[in-house]
Amino acid sequence: xxxxxxxxxxxxxxxxxxxxxxxxxxxxxxxxxxxxxxxxxxxxxxxxxxxxxxxxxxxxxxxxxxxxxxxxxxxxxxxxxxxxxxxxxxxxxxxxxxxxxxxxxxxxxxxxxxxxxxxxxxxxxxxxxxxxxxxxxxxxxxxxxxxxxxxxxxxxxxxxxxxxxxxxxxxxxxxxxxxxxxxxxxxxxxxxxxxxxxxxxxxxxxxxxx
Numbered sequence: 001x002x003x004x005x006x007x008x009x010x011x012x013x014x015x016x017x018x019x020x021x022x023x024x025x026x027x028x029x030x031x032x033x034x035x036x037x038x039x040x041x042x043x044x045x046x047x048x049x050x051x052x053x054x055x056x057x058x059x060x061x062x063x064x065x066x067x068x069x070x071x072x073x074x075x076x077x078x079x080x081x082x083x084x085x086x087x088x089x090x091x092x093x094x095x096x097x098x099x100x101x102x103x104x105x106x107x108x109x110x111x112x113x114x115x116x117x118x119x120x121x122x123x124x125x126x127x128x129x130x131x132x133x134x135x136x137x138x139x140x141x142x143x144x145x146x147x148x149x150x151x152x153x154x155x156x157x158x159x160x161x162x163x164x165x166x167x168x169x170x171x172x173x174x175x176x177x178x179x180x181x182x183x184x185x186x187x188x189x190x191x192x193x194x195x196x197x198x199x200x201x202x203x204x205x206x207x208x209x210x
Contacts, residue, residue, distance in 0.1 A: 005030075009038045010066065013048065014074055015140055015156045017199055018065035039064055047073065074157050106173045113181040126182055127151040127205055153178075153203040158194050171195060178203060
């Protein structure tokens with residue numbers, strides 16, 4: 001079991017991506033020395049690694065990131081059982097039955113999300129409530145307003161990643177779900193995708209010009 005300080009560092013790298021010890025220290029409001037000590041301990045366990053990056057003149061910056069072992073500390077929810085269910089449905093009932101299961105899941109989530117977003121009026125309010133709902137489900141989501149009026153919905157973790165790798169219909173379903181619940185006045189485009197090799201999933205939410 002990781003101690004609290006180590007887990008805070010791991011969480012910072014998971015949610016914020018690769019960073020220097022100084023950046024992690026600022027985020028966690030600790031000293032750079034304390035951050036480096038935690039990073040050193042985590043490196044000994046194989047949970048973080050660093051790369052020295054040169055940017056212009058001066059000494060290169062040491063940038064830390066999670067290793068595969070570090071990412072494994074944020075596991076998929078019930079991954080083994082989900083895979084067994086997917087394989088069982090596909091083998092016993094065929095791909096069409098699996099598509100119907102995904103559609104039924106999407107319908108249930110659509111009702112839940114619509115109720116959660118109902119009080120919102122603006123795109124920013126809807127995005128904030130959607131991010132809160134997704135965070136409740138384990139996606140470590142946040143909504144970031146952009147200078148041009150768009151909102152970036154970022155999901156730093158995917159609790160169903162193993163299931164999504166086995167059946168990418170889950171990812172297609174979620175994109176359709178976001179488009180439905182955010183309404184016809186919002187364009188939703190996926191810009192980053194964990195299954196495509198990105199460290200996170202990110203969706204650009206743009207108001208549709210009338």
